[in-house]
Amino acid sequence: MRTKGSRGVWVGSLALVAVGVVLLLNNFALISGFNVAALAPLLLVIAGAAILLRGDLLSGSEGRAFGITRGSVESATLEVSAAEIDVKMRPLQREGRLIAGQYAANARPALHVQGTHTFLKMDRAATPWLSFADWDMELAPDLPWQVLVSASLGQVDIDLTGLIVKNGLISTGLGDIRLTPPGEAFEPIYLRSSAGSITVIAAPGCDVRVHVSEGVFFKAHVDSNRYIQIEPGVYEAHDPANTNTPVDVYVSGMFGDAYLA
Numbered sequence: 033m034r035t036k037g038s039r040g041v042w043v044g045s046l047a048l049v050a051v052g053v054v055l056l057l058n059n060f061a062l063i064s065g066f067n068v069a070a071l072a073p074l075l076l077v078i079a080g081a082a083i084l085l086r087g088d089l090l091s092g093s094e095g096r097a098f099g100i101t102r103g104s105v106e107s108a109t110l111e112v113s114a115a116e117i118d119v120k121m122r123p124l125q126r127e128g129r130l131i132a133g134q135y136a137a138n139a140r141p142a143l144h145v146q147g148t149h150t151f152l153k154m155d156r157a158a159t160p161w162l163s164f165a166d167w168d169m170e171l172a173p174d175l176p177w178q179v180l181v182s183a184s185l186g187q188v189d190i191d192l193t194g195l196i197v198k199n200g201l202i203s204t205g206l207g208d209i210r211l212t213p214p215g216e217a218f219e220p221i222y223l224r225s226s227a228g229s230i231t232v233i234a235a236p237g238c239d240v241r242v243h244v245s246e247g248v249f250f251k252a253h254v255d256s257n258r259y260i261q262i263e264p265g266v267y268e269a270h271d272p273a274n275t276n277t278p279v280d281v282y283v284s285g286m287f288g289d290a291y292l293a
Contacts, residue, residue, distance in 0.1 A: 098140050099132035106148040107176045107198070110141075110169075114183040115156035117167055118207075121179070122191040124170035133169035171195055176218065183207045193235050197221065197279075204228050208288075213240045213279045220280040227287040234258055234269035234293070239278040241268045242292055250285040254292045267292055 108130065112119055117136065124132060131141065131152060136159045141152040154167060171177055179200040181188055187207045192200075192214035199219035202209055208228040213221060215238045223230050234240040244252040244265050252267075259267040268278060269292075283290045 096135060096140075097133070098135055100130045100141065100143065101128060102130040102172055102175075104148055105130055105145070105150045105175065108150045108152060109178040109180070110171065111151070111153045111180040112167065112182070113155045113157070114167060114181065114186045114188075116185040117156055117164065117183065118187045118189075119181055119183060120166060120168045120189045121181075122170055123173045123194040130172050131169055133167070134165070135167055136163045136165040139167065193238070211281070213238060213281055215279070216276055217279040220282055222282045223284070225285045225288055228285070229288045229291065230283050230285060231291040231293060232281055232283065237271050239268070239270050239276060241266065241278040241280050243280065243282045244290050244292075245282070245284040247286065249287045250289065252290045252292065259292050
């Protein structure tokens with residue numbers, strides 16, 4: 033069975049062969065009145081087909097697996113500057129690892145250790161500009177994380193269920209944010225989007241208190257079966273079996289909507 037990568041190469045190769053045949057016929061005057069410049073839009077078609085089928089334009093820039101062992105690390109900060117790249121995050125299932133997942137070319141997390149705290153950074157500026165492979169990562173659940181994620185056009189999908197979170201700041205320009213808060217957080221988590229929707233999903237067994245700053249073009253849509261409004265703009269999802277302090281999530285935006293589910 034062909035993979036997405038092989039399909040992308042197949043489509044691109046077929047298109048190039050077709051262009052070559054047309055140019056050859058034109059050179060031998062077998063096609064009259066043909067304008068070579070008219071083929072320029074076909075380059076966009078080829079590029080678009082490659083992105084749709086492979087998720088990338090550069091064959092060497094597809095997602096690559098990575099994994100970093102935990103060692104003596106007791107806390108961590110993860111900073112992701114994704115720009116147009118989509119970001120996915122969830123708990124790590126394999127013990128002994130600090131972080132694992134998929135990254136684009138040259139975007140393997142840069143690691144800096146200070147005592148028992150480690151700083152991990154993934155930067156879009158380090159990757160080829162034509163590389164659009166998604167960043168998918170899993171985080172160790174048995175140490176506190178500071179999560180900092182920013183994207184301009186990329187979508188952010190973060191599931192913090194089962195993780196310990198110190199605090200978090202997740203912001204996008206035009207991209208949407210989807211967050212499942214953790215069961216425990218020492219400090220608030222902030223979600224901000226200039227022109228995207230923000231979805232907060234309260235997992236069973238987790239107490240979440242969501243503070244929504246509504247505006248003229250940014251409104252909240254709340255699942256009344258899961259949340260109760262405790263004061264204007266503040267909604268709480270409570271599980272009677274949970275004795276932890278509710279995780280505070282602050283949601284704000286300019287254009288778009290907030291969805292509490």
